[in-house]
Structure formats: structure tokens, C-alpha cells
Amino acid sequence: MAKPSVDKSAKKLVSKSVKAAAKVAAIKEKKIVSAAIKDTHMAGFVNFIREQGVVGMAVGLAIGTAVGDTVKKLVTAFIDPLVQLVVGSQQGLQSASFTVEVAGRKGEFLYGAFVSSLITLIAVAFVVYAIIHFLKLDKLDKKKN
Numbered sequence: 001m002a003k004p005s006v007d008k009s010a011k012k013l014v015s016k017s018v019k020a021a022a023k024v025a026a027i028k029e030k031k032i033v034s035a036a037i038k039d040t041h042m043a044g045f046v047n048f049i050r051e052q053g054v055v056g057m058a059v060g061l062a063i064g065t066a067v068g069d070t071v072k073k074l075v076t077a078f079i080d081p082l083v084q085l086v087v088g089s090q091q092g093l094q095s096a097s098f099t100v101e102v103a104g105r106k107g108e109f110l111y112g113a114f115v116s117s118l119i120t121l122i123a124v125a126f127v128v129y130a131i132i133h134f135l136k137l138d139k140l141d142k143k144k145n
Contacts, residue, residue: 067131071124079123083116 049055087093096112132138 067128068124071127072120074127075120075123079119083119 083093087096093112093116095110096115097108097110099106099108101107
């Protein structure tokens with residue numbers, strides 16, 4: 001009867017030894033990998049990522065994309081209707097143009113799309129400024145010496 005408990009104890013001991021050996025191997029592998037990183041051009045890349053704020057830039061890009069989408073929706077919901085009141089319709093502004101004829105040749109200037117894009121740009125700039133100013137986010141930014 002004592003033999004089965006010894007077998008169980010031995011199995012547990014072997015199992016723990018195998019797990020410990022696997023952990024040691026993983027630690028050695030990590031050291032080898034980090035040593036390989038130190039010895040190659042990969043170290044320069046890792047330092048670039050750490051020192052140049054690439055992660056922060058990626059976060060900023062993601063947030064900026066979301067803010068840009070939100071501001072576009074704001075322009076579509078609130079600014080475009082105001083433009084429609086003045087111009088008549090947003091499509092009318094998009095297709096606004098004038099034609100110049102010189103020496104029998106015509107040139108069509110499609111200024112409406114540019115004006116519409118300019119209105120969107122001004123709205124985006126204002127909303128971003130307002131968010132930064134009213135939430136005092138500019139004070140969170142560290143100034144470089």
C-alpha cells in the first residue's frame with residue numbers, strides 16, 4: 001500500500017523537475033535572445049523605439065484618427081447645414097466652378113470642392129484647439145529644453 005503513494009510522490013517530483021527545467025531553459029533562451037539583440041542592429045532599432053517616443057506617436061496617431069473622424073461627423077452634422085443655408089446645398093458648393101476661355105480654349109476651375117475642404121479644415125482646427133484649450137491639455141505636455 002505504501003508503494004502507490006511513493007509512486008505519486010515520485011511522479012510529482014519528476015513533474016516539478018521537468019517544469020523547473022523548462023523554466024530554466026526559457027530564461028536561458030530569453031538571455032540568449034536579449035544578448036542577440038544587443039549584438040545586432042536590432043539593438044539600434046529597440047533604442048530608436050524607446051528613445052524617439054514611437055509608442056507615444058502611435059498612441060497619438062490612433063487618438064488623432066478618432067478625433068478626425070469625430071470632427072468630420074461634427075462638420076457633417078452642424079457645419080454643412082449652415083453652409084447649405086448660405087449656398088443653397090452642399091452639392092451645389094461641391095460642384096461650384098467657373099470657366100475661363102482664352103484663345104478658343106476653355107479651362108474649368110472647380111473651386112467648390114476646395115472651399116468645402118477648406119471649411120472642413122478650419123472646423124477641424126477650431127475643434128482641436130477648443131478641446132486642447134478648454135480641457136487645458138496643453139499644460140500636460142512637457143516642454144523640451
